Amino acid sequence: MSPPPAGVNAQLRQLIYYHLDNSFLENALFLAGRLHALEPRNPDAAHLLALCNLRLGRYKAAYDCSKSKNVQHFQHLGCAYVFAQACLGLERYDLGAQALEKVRGLWAGRNNWNKHSETSRRHVPDAAACYCMLGKLYAAHGDTKKAIDYFVEALKINSFMWDAFTGLCDIGAVVRPQNVFKITPDMLASISHAATNGTGSHTTSSQESLDTRNPFVSTPDVDPFNPPVRQGGDIGLNLGGSNLLSRLNGSHNVSNGLGAGSTYHGMETPIANGQQFPDDDVMMGDAGGPVLNEPTTDLGLAPARKPRIPGFNAVEEPPRMRSITSRGRTKTIPEGDQTDIPRPINQNGHKRTVSGHSMQHSQVSTTQAVDPTAAPPRRSVRIRKTLTQMRPGTSKPAGTSSKDAESKEPRELRKVKATGTRGRTGTTSTVGRIVSGNRTVHMEVTEPSKPESRPASAAAMAAPPPRMVPQVDSAREQEALHWLLDLLLKIGSGYRHLSRYESNKALEAFAAVPKGQRESPWVLAQIGKAYYECSMYDEAEAAFHQIREKTPSFLEYMEVYSNTLWQLKQEVALSHLAHTLMDQDRLSPQAWCALGNASSLDRQHDDAVKCFARATQLDPKFAYAFTLQGHEHVANEEFDKAMAAYRNAISADNRHYNGWYGLGNVYERLGKYEVAEKHYRAASQINPNNAMILVRIGLVLDRMKKFEPALAQFEAAIKIDPRSIMARFRKSQILLKLGAPEESLTELLWLKDAAPDDANIHFLLGRCYKKLRDRASAIRHLTIAMNLDPKSHGVIKEVMESIDQDDDAAWSSEDER
Structure with a gap:
């Protein structure tokens, strides 16, 4: 079989990106394999192959493809970034971080913000993305300090890097959202730069379209052979800090807009990554079409591109282009001479028109231009002809005789010179262009008989005077x-408060979010979670129920919803939720958590353990599933298994306070109160706003006969949650032990009104009245407690028999989760 032609690689790249953009990942992977077989040592091919595997979730394959024996692959930004992402999925965090650190020189200083649109892509990351990825890798590796530093760097470059913000909140770093979500000077510079460049060169069909066009978006109707203005940071304009004009103006000729000796030579679109272009990367769109084929000799098929160069003024000389015609170049007399008529080279001194034709051949040229059946003239010839047809400030028709053109020639040439360009006839023109804010040449082009195969390019369209349109667009974009x-x-403030377990402040922040955004599934889930942390289970259930009604397919935080229904003892609703989630996605850990909670509420603890174990298999980082599994082992009194489950939860998420709380509960049941207090306090450091944790600390101190510190913990819990029945109940207990029955009675009377059917409260009221020598009230409340909880008949009867004696007997029934 013959070797593949030169355009095959470019076509394969185009097809790979086509399938990636249209989510045909298997097709993209197959074609990437073909490209890699053609170019086994090309890191760009390896990058595409690894990228396709990564999109398919095949982390090991992406890891192997991006980690090649070829040393160049580790000097390729795309390969290094895909390698880091694969390492994140494979839990090889240190290797991924090292790979990105090695290629820091390729991404440091890049900023692709505001450079993505429907037709423009950057297929390799910028500095913000790399910093965010490094932050994730170091956070997963356990290096919190480096993770915080990298997340902060990412947010400094791009305020919209939401993953970096949530990463900081999840780590527990001190974050001030008002210092994060604000417009940076780089953003303002990018907006102003894009708007300024957008007026002079964007192709528009009318003045209205020019005013309303978004200067950031590259629309598909723009001529791919004559692309609109690109931003200053674009690769087509700045290569390693040097202006593209200097590249095009060198000793090499230019064909179809690409310099034969420039860095673009032999390069197919999409433009390859980093090694050759240290400033920016363009994937299709801005590169001038999906595929740039090999240069051809027939330049009439596509006119040479003339990109609008930021900073290019009227004094600079346009890029030198290869002469389109076979005629020699002309010389112009210096500006100080009296005559402005150009003298031809290698001719006999015949006068020549501005169009470059000799007078003796003008009749032939006129005939060719008028003939409607003839092929259209070359673009350079048309541009030269327009100079003779246009008279600024006159109402004469565009078409004039050769004699008129000859008589007006000196004045016309002076006007051309006044623009500041010493052009060569037949090479370039500044017709209808605004050059860096300098004076504008207003010309009317009327060529009704000229056939056109596509819209005129941005360089050939006449643009209106600069009347501060960029400022209007810039102001709109800033707004x-x-x-x-x-x-x-607003959303970030709520998330930050929730990550610090400041649930009331989080609810206030989410209340300030606009209604349409507040009723979106993600925000409603955060609101429901905040209510759950406040033990406001009815409100939490209402928020999650709203999510299920609006977006039944939303699975995030559904484990919190199932826990809420468990707390409310809603067996039917919990069973319905579990079966619905299982029907939607049997491979989601949230569905198995809901099923496990339903089994637990039905007191089928062994089945619940199996469900939670399945959830942890599906997602080993799902910490709450380990915690729920530990709760079930505690219910079965399997304390060793419970401790293992809680430790797994802490390993999955070191800030998962429920795991620390569970360990403290196990040690408390085992009678190891000092160790239990240590774990409870660790949980309290993570979540200082949870009243129940403080109550457990107070209980452990009470068991260790430290009554005064225990009372302080109960009072602190009441300050956090004045509605906490458990905190007030334990406070009344400790007050009785400290010999303050009057203060205890005050708390108990409040509790009796809050929970009139609680046997514990009536039993403690009986003991309190016994201390106060109110025998009738004591017997009444003890009898009520016996009726509410017949299982405790023996304990209550002992207290009633010793009604005239002082004792410190204590009894309570607890059902906590």
Whole structure:
């Protein structure tokens, strides 16, 4: 079989990106394999192959493809980034971080913010993405300090890096959202730069379309052979800090907009990554079409591109292009001479028109231009002809005789020179262009008989005078950014408070979110979680129920919803939720957690353990499933298994306070109160706003006969949650032990009104009245307690028999989760 032609690799790249953009990942992987077989040593091919495997979730394959024996692959930003992502999935965090650190020189300083649109992509990451990925790798590795540093760096570059913000909150770092979600100077510079460049060169069909066009978005209707203005940081304009004009203006000729000796030579689109282009990478769209084929000699098929260069003024000389015609170049007399008529080279001194034709051949040229059946003239010839047809400030028709053109020639050439360009006839033109804010040449082009196969390019369209349109667009974009950042600030403030378990403040922050955003599934889930942390289970259930009604397919935080229903003892609703989630996605850990909670509420603890174990198999980082598994082992009095489950929860998430709380509960049941207090306090450090943790600390101190510290813990719990029945009940207990029955009675009377059917409260009221020598009230409340809880008949009867004696007997029934 003959070797593949030169355009095969470019076509394969185009097809790979086509299938990736249209989510045909298997097709993209197959074609990437073909490209890699053609170019086994090309890191770009390896990058595409690894990227396709990564999109398919095949982390090991992506790891192997990006980690090749070829040393160049580790000098390729795309390969290093995919390798780091694969390492994150394979839990090889240190290797991924090392790979990104090695190629720091390729991504440091990059900023792709505001450079993505429907037709423009950056297929390799910028500095913000790499910093965020490093933060994730170090956070998973356990290096909190480095993770915080990298997340902060990512947010400094791009305020919209939401993963970096949530990463900081999840780590427990001190974050001030008002310092994160704000417009940076780089953003303002990018908006202003894009808007300024957008006026002079964007192709528009009317003045209205020019005013309303978004300067950031590259629309598909733009001529791919004459692309609109690209931003200053684009690769087509700055290569390693040098202006593209200097590249195109060198000794090499230019064909189809690409310099034969430039860095683009032999390069197919999409443009490859990093090694050759240290500033920016373009994937299709801005690169001038999906595929750039090999240069051809027939330049009439596609006119040469003339990109609008930021900073290019009228004094600079346009890029030198290869002469389109076979005629020699002309010389112009210096500006100081009296005559402005160009003298031809290698001719006999015949006068020549501005179009470059000799007078003796003008009749032939005119005939060719008028003939409707003839092929259209070359673009350079058309541009030269327009110079003779246009008279600024006159109402004469565009088409004039050769004699008129000859008589007006000196004045016309002076006007051309006044623009500041010493052009060569037949090479370039500044017709209808605004050059860096300098004076504008207003010309009317009327060529009704000229056939056109596509819309005129941006360089050939006449643009209106600069009347501050960029400022209007820039102001609009700034207003949009302010609104969006303000929205992220409100949502981010709520998320930050919730990550610090400041549930009341989180609810206030989410209440400030606009209604449409507040009723979105993700925000409603955060609100439901905040209510759950406040033990406001009815409100939490209402929030999650709203999610199920609006978006039944939403699975995030459904384990919290199932725990809420468990606390409310709603067996039917919990069973329905579990079966619905299992029907939606049997491979989601949330579904198995809901099924396990349903089994637990039905007191089928062994089945519940199996469900929670299945959830941890599906997601080994799902810490709450380990905690729920530990609760079931405690219910079965399998304390060793419970401790193992709680430790797994802490290993999955070191800030999962429920795991620390569970360990403290196990040690408390085993009578190891000092160790239990240590674990309870660790949980309290993570979540200082949980009243139940403080109550457990007070109980452990009470068991160790430390009554005063225990009372302080109960009072602190009441300050956090004045509605906490458990905290007030334990406070009344400790007050009785400290010999303050009057203060205890005050708390108990409040509790009797809050929970009139609680046997514990009536039993403690009986003991309190016994201390106060109110025998009738004591017997009445002890009798009520006996009726509410017949199982405790023996203990209550002993207290009633010793009604005239002082004792410190204590009894309570606890059912906590």
